[in-house]
Amino acid sequence: MHEIRIAEDLSAIVLETAKREKLSKVTKVNISFGVLVQIVPDIFIFAFSETVRNTIAQDAEVNIEIVSVKMICKKCGNDFGVEENRFVCANCRSTDLEIIHGKELFIKSIEGE
Amino acid sequence: MKNILDRNQNKAGEVRNLLVAKKVLMVNLISSPGAGKTTLLERTCEELNKKFRIGIIEGDITTDRDAQRLKKYNIPIVVINTEGGCHLDSHSISKVLDSFDLDDLDVLFVENVGNLICPSQFDLGETFKLAIVSTTEGDDKPGKYPMLFREAKAVLLNKIDLIPYTNFKRETFNSDLKNINGQVPLFEISCTRGNGLKEWIKWISKQILSTSSTEV
Numbered sequence: 001m002h003e004i005r006i007a008e009d010l011s012a013i014v015l016e017t018a019k020r021e022k023l024s025k026v027t028k029v030n031i032s033f034g035v036l037v038q039i040v041p042d043i044f045i046f047a048f049s050e051t052v053r054n055t056i057a058q059d060a061e062v063n064i065e066i067v068s069v070k071m072i073c074k075k076c077g078n079d080f081g082v083e084e085n086r087f088v089c090a091n092c093r094s095t096d097l098e099i100i101h102g103k104e105l106f107i108k109s110i111e112g113e
Numbered sequence: 114m115k116n117i118l119d120r121n122q123n124k125a126g127e128v129r130n131l132l133v134a135k136k137v138l139m140v141n142l143i144s145s146p147g148a149g150k151t152t153l154l155e156r157t158c159e160e161l162n163k164k165f166r167i168g169i170i171e172g173d174i175t176t177d178r179d180a181q182r183l184k185k186y187n188i189p190i191v192v193i194n195t196e197g198g199c200h201l202d203s204h205s206i207s208k209v210l211d212s213f214d215l216d217d218l219d220v221l222f223v224e225n226v227g228n229l230i231c232p233s234q235f236d237l238g239e240t241f242k243l244a245i246v247s248t249t250e251g252d253d254k255p256g257k258y259p260m261l262f263r264e265a266k267a268v269l270l271n272k273i274d275l276i277p278y279t280n281f282k283r284e285t286f287n288s289d290l291k292n293i294n295g296q297v298p299l300f301e302i303s304c305t306r307g308n309g310l311k312e313w314i315k316w317i318s319k320q321i322l323s324t325s326s327t328e329v
């Protein structure tokens with residue numbers, strides 16, 4: 001249930017930004033979550049709507065983009081996606097890899113008026 | 114692009130800097146409920162209490178039962194009640210660090226709340242995470258919770274004494290883990306029978322020593 005805490009932190013950032021930008025209403029929040037963060041979108045959206053209840057973001061639509069895992073092999077430089085949780089270089093079999101996508105917990109943009 | 118958990122991340126950075134300056138190793142223990150975190154801490158204190166200055170932070174949803182179990186070692190223990198929360202965060206850690214004399218500590222073990230997903234997302238400022246799984250949970254855990262097994266500095270497979278009574282297959286577990294993290298050291302242990310604890314104690318001692326001997 002880390003969705004709740006992440007939703008709380010998101011709503012704090014959204015409301016702070018809205019205040020700074022002098023918005024009267026937040027209409028859209030665009031975010032991206034990496035697959036590895038294991039967020040359940042429905043739970044997240046529910047938790048977010050609870051935390052922004054009775055604020056200027058209460059009607060905001062939340063758009064979640066799920067980012068799949070991508071890695072780069074530190075040995076041969078190959079970059080590749082992960083299938084069935086195999087964190088092994090498809091080219092040279094090395095396991096010395098860096099995850100470049102899949103751990104995102106990002107706010108892409110906040111829209112309002 | 115802004116990271117949603119920036120606030121937690123920044124505080125974790127402060128905690129990490131402080132611990133590096135004080136040469137204290139902080140270990141974040143993550144497992145499902147009942148995998149054996151507290152029992153591992155009991156065995157570890159018994160072995161290392163005389164050699165190192167140990168401190169413990171107990172993350173517990175509402176009680177202080179685990180802390181009570183560890184009292185007998187006469188080491189500083191602080192409980193953080195998460196009041197229903199499924200993980201610790203860097204702000205709660207930062208607050209309780211004041212109750213320790215960091216100049217008089219070599220290692221700080223943090224027992225996180227029993228859960229395999231949530232604690233893996235929240236950096237506490239630890240030196241590293243440790244994943245503990247027990248054989249009774251099944252041999253499919255690495256594949257189901259890849260983030261934890263990717264991020265852990267070591268994996269402990271506990272309750273190997275119970276393998277004969279379960280359908281746990283070592284080969285399945287090992288190959289699953291290799292696919293997720295081909296580099297991570299694995300310790301097969303039984304905290305009740307003592308199997309494998311020697312290797313674990315040797316490894317963790319080495320980690321503590323290398324932290325306390327770093328140049329700051």
Ligand SMILES: Nc1nc2c(ncn2[C@@H]2O[C@H](COP(=O)(O)OP(=O)(O)OP(=O)(O)O)[C@@H](O)[C@H]2O)c(=O)[nH]1
Pocket residue numbers: 144145146147148149150151152153179226227271272273274275302303304305306
């Ligand atoms: N058979 C067997 N039982 C064990 C072993 N290690 C721990 N246990 C038992 O498993 C139960 C749970 O152990 P704990 O150490 O309390 O587990 P925990 O991870 O701290 O649990 P929570 O703090 O509730 O998440 C206890 O009854 C332990 O005695 C082991 O190696 N073998």
Ligand SMILES: [Mg+2]
Pocket residue numbers: 150151152179224
């Ligand atoms: Mg415990």
Ligand SMILES: [Zn+2]
Pocket residue numbers: 073074075076077078089090091092093094
């Ligand atoms: Zn490669």
